[in-house]
Amino acid sequence: MKINIYSILKPTNDDFDKIIKEFIKMSSKYAKVEVHYIFNKEIAKAQTIGDKEAQEIYTKTYLPLLKGFNVALDVLGKQVDTYAFSKLIEDKNEINFFIGGAFGFEREFLTKCDNVISLSNLTFAHKVANVVLSEQIFRSLCIQNNHPYHK
Numbered sequence: 001m002k003i004n005i006y007s008i009l010k011p012t013n014d015d016f017d018k019i020i021k022e023f024i025k026m027s028s029k030y031a032k033v034e035v036h037y038i039f040n041k042e043i044a045k046a047q048t049i050g051d052k053e054a055q056e057i058y059t060k061t062y063l064p065l066l067k068g069f070n071v072a073l074d075v076l077g078k079q080v081d082t083y084a085f086s087k088l089i090e091d092k093n094e095i096n097f098f099i100g101g102a103f104g105f106e107r108e109f110l111t112k113c114d115n116v117i118s119l120s121n122l123t124f125a126h127k128v129a130n131v132v133l134s135e136q137i138f139r140s141l142c143i144q145n146n147h148p149y150h151k
Ligand SMILES: C[S@@+](CC[C@H](N)C(=O)[O-])C[C@H]1O[C@@H](n2cnc3c(N)ncnc32)[C@H](O)[C@@H]1O
Pocket: 072, 073, 074, 075, 076, 098, 099, 100, 101, 102, 103, 104, 105, 117, 118, 119, 120, 121, 122, 123, 124, 125, 126, 129
Protein backbone atom coordinates (compact mmCIF):
# COMPACT_ATOMS: atom_id res chain seq x y z
CA MET A 1 0.00 0.00 0.00
CA LYS A 2 1.27 3.46 -0.94
CA ILE A 3 0.02 6.51 0.97
CA ASN A 4 0.87 10.04 -0.12
CA ILE A 5 0.22 13.11 2.01
CA TYR A 6 0.22 16.35 0.02
CA SER A 7 0.58 19.61 1.89
CA ILE A 8 0.74 23.13 0.46
CA LEU A 9 3.51 24.40 2.67
CA LYS A 10 7.19 25.25 2.83
CA PRO A 11 9.05 22.41 4.59
CA THR A 12 10.76 23.82 7.67
CA ASN A 13 12.14 20.75 9.45
CA ASP A 14 10.63 21.91 12.74
CA ASP A 15 9.34 19.80 15.63
CA PHE A 16 6.04 19.15 13.80
CA ASP A 17 7.98 17.69 10.85
CA LYS A 18 9.98 15.51 13.24
CA ILE A 19 6.77 14.06 14.77
CA ILE A 20 5.27 13.49 11.29
CA LYS A 21 8.49 11.75 10.17
CA GLU A 22 8.41 9.55 13.28
CA PHE A 23 4.85 8.32 12.56
CA ILE A 24 5.78 7.71 8.93
CA LYS A 25 8.80 5.69 10.00
CA MET A 26 6.61 3.67 12.38
CA SER A 27 4.10 3.08 9.54
CA SER A 28 6.78 1.86 7.13
CA LYS A 29 6.44 -1.67 8.50
CA TYR A 30 2.97 -1.82 6.91
CA ALA A 31 2.87 0.75 4.10
CA LYS A 32 4.97 3.18 2.14
CA VAL A 33 3.92 6.59 3.43
CA GLU A 34 5.38 9.78 1.96
CA VAL A 35 4.77 13.46 2.69
CA HIS A 36 5.10 15.88 -0.22
CA TYR A 37 5.39 19.55 0.67
CA ILE A 38 4.44 21.72 -2.27
CA PHE A 39 5.58 25.30 -2.35
CA ASN A 40 6.48 27.49 -5.31
CA LYS A 41 6.35 31.15 -6.38
CA GLU A 42 2.70 30.93 -7.40
CA ILE A 43 1.70 29.47 -4.02
CA ALA A 44 3.78 32.08 -2.18
CA LYS A 45 1.87 34.75 -4.14
CA ALA A 46 -1.43 33.00 -3.38
CA GLN A 47 -0.89 33.57 0.36
CA THR A 48 -0.90 37.33 -0.23
CA ILE A 49 -4.04 37.60 -2.40
CA GLY A 50 -7.75 36.97 -1.86
CA ASP A 51 -9.23 33.66 -0.67
CA LYS A 52 -10.82 32.80 -4.02
CA GLU A 53 -7.70 33.35 -6.16
CA ALA A 54 -5.56 31.45 -3.65
CA GLN A 55 -8.00 28.52 -3.66
CA GLU A 56 -7.90 28.46 -7.48
CA ILE A 57 -4.10 28.18 -7.34
CA TYR A 58 -4.34 25.32 -4.82
CA THR A 59 -6.82 23.53 -7.11
CA LYS A 60 -4.53 24.00 -10.13
CA THR A 61 -1.64 22.58 -8.08
CA TYR A 62 -3.50 19.57 -6.71
CA LEU A 63 -5.71 18.54 -9.68
CA PRO A 64 -2.90 16.82 -11.66
CA LEU A 65 -2.05 14.76 -8.53
CA LEU A 66 -5.46 13.05 -8.36
CA LYS A 67 -4.98 9.35 -8.98
CA GLY A 68 -5.85 6.18 -7.06
CA PHE A 69 -8.09 6.93 -4.06
CA ASN A 70 -8.20 10.61 -3.11
CA VAL A 71 -9.13 12.03 0.29
CA ALA A 72 -9.23 15.75 1.04
CA LEU A 73 -9.03 17.05 4.62
CA ASP A 74 -11.50 19.80 5.36
CA VAL A 75 -13.00 21.05 8.65
CA LEU A 76 -16.48 20.79 7.11
CA GLY A 77 -15.91 17.27 5.77
CA LYS A 78 -17.41 14.06 7.10
CA GLN A 79 -16.49 13.35 10.73
CA VAL A 80 -14.99 9.87 11.09
CA ASP A 81 -13.85 7.88 14.10
CA THR A 82 -10.59 5.92 13.96
CA TYR A 83 -12.28 2.63 12.96
CA ALA A 84 -14.14 4.32 10.09
CA PHE A 85 -10.88 5.99 9.06
CA SER A 86 -9.15 2.61 9.14
CA LYS A 87 -11.92 1.08 6.93
CA LEU A 88 -11.62 4.01 4.54
CA ILE A 89 -7.94 3.30 3.85
CA GLU A 90 -8.20 -0.50 3.92
CA ASP A 91 -7.57 -2.55 0.75
CA LYS A 92 -6.43 0.33 -1.40
CA ASN A 93 -3.30 0.23 -3.56
CA GLU A 94 -2.68 3.96 -3.55
CA ILE A 95 -4.21 6.65 -1.35
CA ASN A 96 -3.61 10.38 -1.58
CA PHE A 97 -4.44 12.72 1.28
CA PHE A 98 -4.68 16.43 0.46
CA ILE A 99 -4.20 19.09 3.14
CA GLY A 100 -5.41 22.51 2.04
CA GLY A 101 -3.53 25.78 1.96
CA ALA A 102 -4.02 28.74 4.28
CA PHE A 103 -7.36 29.54 2.65
CA GLY A 104 -8.73 25.99 2.54
CA PHE A 105 -10.14 24.32 -0.58
CA GLU A 106 -12.22 25.39 -3.52
CA ARG A 107 -15.49 23.35 -3.68
CA GLU A 108 -14.57 22.28 -7.23
CA PHE A 109 -11.53 20.39 -5.93
CA LEU A 110 -13.44 18.74 -3.08
CA THR A 111 -16.09 17.37 -5.48
CA LYS A 112 -13.31 15.64 -7.48
CA CYS A 113 -12.07 13.69 -4.41
CA ASP A 114 -13.49 10.29 -3.41
CA ASN A 115 -13.88 11.45 0.20
CA VAL A 116 -13.68 14.65 2.22
CA ILE A 117 -13.05 14.08 5.90
CA SER A 118 -12.88 16.27 8.98
CA LEU A 119 -10.52 15.47 11.85
CA SER A 120 -12.42 17.68 14.32
CA ASN A 121 -14.77 20.65 14.45
CA LEU A 122 -11.73 22.71 15.41
CA THR A 123 -9.61 24.30 12.68
CA PHE A 124 -5.97 23.24 12.94
CA ALA A 125 -2.80 24.72 11.43
CA HIS A 126 -1.65 22.63 8.43
CA LYS A 127 1.10 20.89 10.38
CA VAL A 128 -1.15 20.08 13.32
CA ALA A 129 -3.61 18.53 10.83
CA ASN A 130 -0.68 16.58 9.34
CA VAL A 131 0.46 15.36 12.79
CA VAL A 132 -3.09 14.10 13.56
CA LEU A 133 -3.40 12.55 10.08
CA SER A 134 -0.01 10.78 10.30
CA GLU A 135 -0.86 9.39 13.73
CA GLN A 136 -4.26 8.16 12.51
CA ILE A 137 -2.64 6.50 9.49
CA PHE A 138 -0.24 4.66 11.82
CA ARG A 139 -3.07 3.79 14.23
CA SER A 140 -5.21 2.45 11.36
CA LEU A 141 -2.36 0.33 10.01
CA CYS A 142 -1.94 -1.10 13.55
CA ILE A 143 -5.67 -1.93 13.68
CA GLN A 144 -5.46 -3.64 10.29
CA ASN A 145 -2.39 -5.63 11.37
CA ASN A 146 -3.49 -6.45 14.94
CA HIS A 147 -0.66 -4.48 16.48
CA PRO A 148 -1.39 -3.53 20.15
CA TYR A 149 -0.60 0.22 19.65
CA HIS A 150 -4.27 0.97 18.94
CA LYS A 151 -5.52 -0.42 22.29
C1 LIG B 1 -5.11 26.42 8.27
S1 LIG B 1 -6.20 25.25 7.64
C2 LIG B 1 -7.20 26.19 6.50
C3 LIG B 1 -8.24 26.99 7.15
C4 LIG B 1 -9.21 27.55 6.16
N1 LIG B 1 -9.66 28.83 6.63
C5 LIG B 1 -10.42 26.60 6.02
O1 LIG B 1 -11.49 26.97 6.48
O2 LIG B 1 -10.28 25.51 5.46
C6 LIG B 1 -5.21 24.37 6.51
C7 LIG B 1 -5.69 22.98 6.16
O3 LIG B 1 -5.56 22.12 7.29
C8 LIG B 1 -6.53 21.08 7.22
N2 LIG B 1 -7.36 21.11 8.44
C9 LIG B 1 -7.31 22.00 9.47
N3 LIG B 1 -8.19 21.66 10.43
C10 LIG B 1 -8.81 20.53 10.01
C11 LIG B 1 -9.82 19.68 10.57
N4 LIG B 1 -10.38 19.92 11.75
N5 LIG B 1 -10.21 18.60 9.86
C12 LIG B 1 -9.66 18.33 8.65
N6 LIG B 1 -8.69 19.08 8.07
C13 LIG B 1 -8.28 20.17 8.75
C14 LIG B 1 -7.38 21.34 5.98
O4 LIG B 1 -6.89 20.57 4.91
C15 LIG B 1 -7.15 22.83 5.75
O5 LIG B 1 -7.39 23.20 4.42
